[in-house]
Amino acid sequence: MMAMTMTVLLAAVLLASAAARPQDAILPEVISSRHMQNEDGSFAYGYEQTDGQVVDVQGEQRQIGDEVGTVMSGSYSxxxxxxxxxxxxxxADENGFRATGDHLPRSV
Incomplete structure (x- = not known):
């Protein structure tokens, strides 16, 4: 179930990226990709494209209060x-979503 969800999510991200590009642009090709799903619910996926875009994500199931939830971390360039x-x-975990980057504003 989780593998299917991650596959659908990855396909949606790739489709959205392609749809956002001008129609006359040459679409980037995937140079490499990986997807790993473990029996304990942990997972990792990533890809690199010819246009320099790189995505790397990992996640796991974690006890959060009385519930079990998925926590994730990663990066994209x-x-x-x-x-x-x-x-x-x-x-993205029990404390919310937090992103950092040299080009992003920082809170004081």
């Missing part, structure tokens, strides 16, 4: 219109 590679590192 992309080449901006200015030619600079931007990287965002993120975590």
């Amino acid at each position: 992309f080449v901006g219109l200015d030619g600079v590679v931007y990287t965002v590192t993120w975590t």
Whole structure:
């Protein structure tokens, strides 16, 4: 079930990325990809594209209060219109979603 959910999520992200590009643009190709699903519910997936986009995600099931939930962390990088590679590192867990990157504003 979790593997199917992750596959659908990855396909939706790739489809959204393709739909957001101008129609006359050459679509990037996937250079490498990986997907791992363990019996304990932990997982990892990632891919790299010819346009420099790189995604890496890992997650696991964790006891959160009285419930069991999925916690995830990862990073993604992309080449901006200015030619600079931007990287965002993120975590989504019982404390919410948190993202950091040199180009993102920081709270004081």
